[in-house]
Amino acid sequence: QQPVQSPQAVILREGEDAVINCSSSKALYSVHWYRQKHGEAPVFLMILLKGGEQKGHDKISASFNEKKQQSSLYLTASQLSYSGTYFCGPEGGSARQLTFGSGTQLTVLP
Amino acid sequence: NAGVTQTPKFQVLKTGQSMTLQCAQDMNHEYMSWYRQDPGMGLRLIHYSVGAGITDQGEVPNGYNVSRSTTEDFPLRLLSAAPSQTSVYFCAGPRPLSTDTQYFGPGTRLTVL
Numbered sequence: 001q002q003p004v005q006s007p008q009a010v011i012l013r014e015g016e017d018a019v020i021n022c023s024s025s026k027a028l029y030s031v032h033w034y035r036q037k038h039g040e041a042p043v044f045l046m047i048l049l050k051g052g053e054q055k056g057h058d059k060i061s062a063s064f065n066e067k068k069q070q071s072s073l074y075l076t077a078s079q080l081s082y083s084g085t086y087f088c089g090p091e092g093g094s095a096r097q098l099t100f101g102s103g104t105q106l107t108v109l110p
Numbered sequence: 111n112a113g114v115t116q117t118p119k120f121q122v123l124k125t126g127q128s129m130t131l132q133c134a135q136d137m138n139h140e141y142m143s144w145y146r147q148d149p150g151m152g153l154r155l156i157h158y159s160v161g162a163g164i165t166d167q168g169e170v171p172n173g174y175n176v177s178r179s180t181t182e183d184f185p186l187r188l189l190s191a192a193p194s195q196t197s198v199y200f201c202a203g204p205r206p207l208s209t210d211t212q213y214f215g216p217g218t219r220l221t222v223l
Contacts (some may be wrong), residue, residue: 002152032212041200041214042153087152098212099169100145100152 001025003090005101012078012108020073020104022088031064031071032089032098035082042087045073078108113137114215116201122221123191131186131218133201142184142203145214146170146195153200159184191222 003024010018022031030049034042048064048071059076071090075082085105089098117132135142143158145168155168159178173195175187184203188195201215 041217043214044212089153099155102150102152 002099003088003101005086005088005104007104008102009105010107012106014080014108014110015077016108018075018078018106020075020086020088020106022071022073022090022101024069024090024099026069026090028064028066028069028090030091031062032091033062033071033073034087034089034100035084036087036103037084045086075106078106080108080110082106083108114201114203114213116199116215116218118218119216120219122223123188124223125192127191129188129191131188131199131201131220133184133186133203133215134182135184135201135203135213136182137203137213138181139203140181142178142201143168144174144176144184144186145200145202146197147200147217148197156186156199188220193222196220196222 003022006021012018030047032047033045035045036042046062048062050066062073064071071088083106085103087100087103089100091098114135123129140161144156145153146156147153154170156170156174157165157168157176159165162178162181165176165178178184199218202212
């Protein structure tokens with residue numbers, strides 16, 4: 001079953017912050033976040049492991065709460081280059097496969 | 111070190127035709143997978159492999175076959191193409207474990223008429 005991402009789309013001005021949420025209905029080993037630009041392949045951003053870990057990648061950080069089966073991606077002081085579709089990929093189950101959400105389209109305007 | 115490569119980049123088929131999408135990786139990793147992405151949707155897992163000679167089905171395997179005779183190659187075969195298989199296909203490897211990353215190939219854009 002696909003994880004649920006919210007919001008489905010968000011429009012920001014450069015310098016503004018955004019939060020993208022990812023919720024899964026099953027127990028998770030980890031959560032992976034990817035960003036995809038139009039016409040390109042998804043690019044790995046970061047992986048969050050069990051333990052409420054937080055990670056950062058430049059001004060993009062994320063958290064993972066395995067008890068709530070949720071993860072959030074935080075984009076601080078958005079840059080134009082942050083525009084794209086963000087996918088979360090919770091990893092769970094005996095085969096530890098990634099099941100991707102339908103994505104959050106982020107548009108950063110000047 | 112090219113990572114994950116896919117060929118062709120674009121392909122147009124007629125309904126009923128068969129073809130093979132090629133995927134190769136030079137990272138000597140065991141795990142490879144195939145996803146399809148339809149407009150406005152996320153990636154759905156078709157098939158995956160945890161090593162040479164071992165394959166398994168993902169979320170949407172119908173209409174597709176895979177084989178893994180070598181660690182490097184993981185081709186995806188469409189047996190009898192249907193318009194519903196019009197999509198962008200991504201091959202990915204290696205398997206994400208711990209802090210390992212999963213790399214996606216550049217994709218194959220397939221249109222079935």
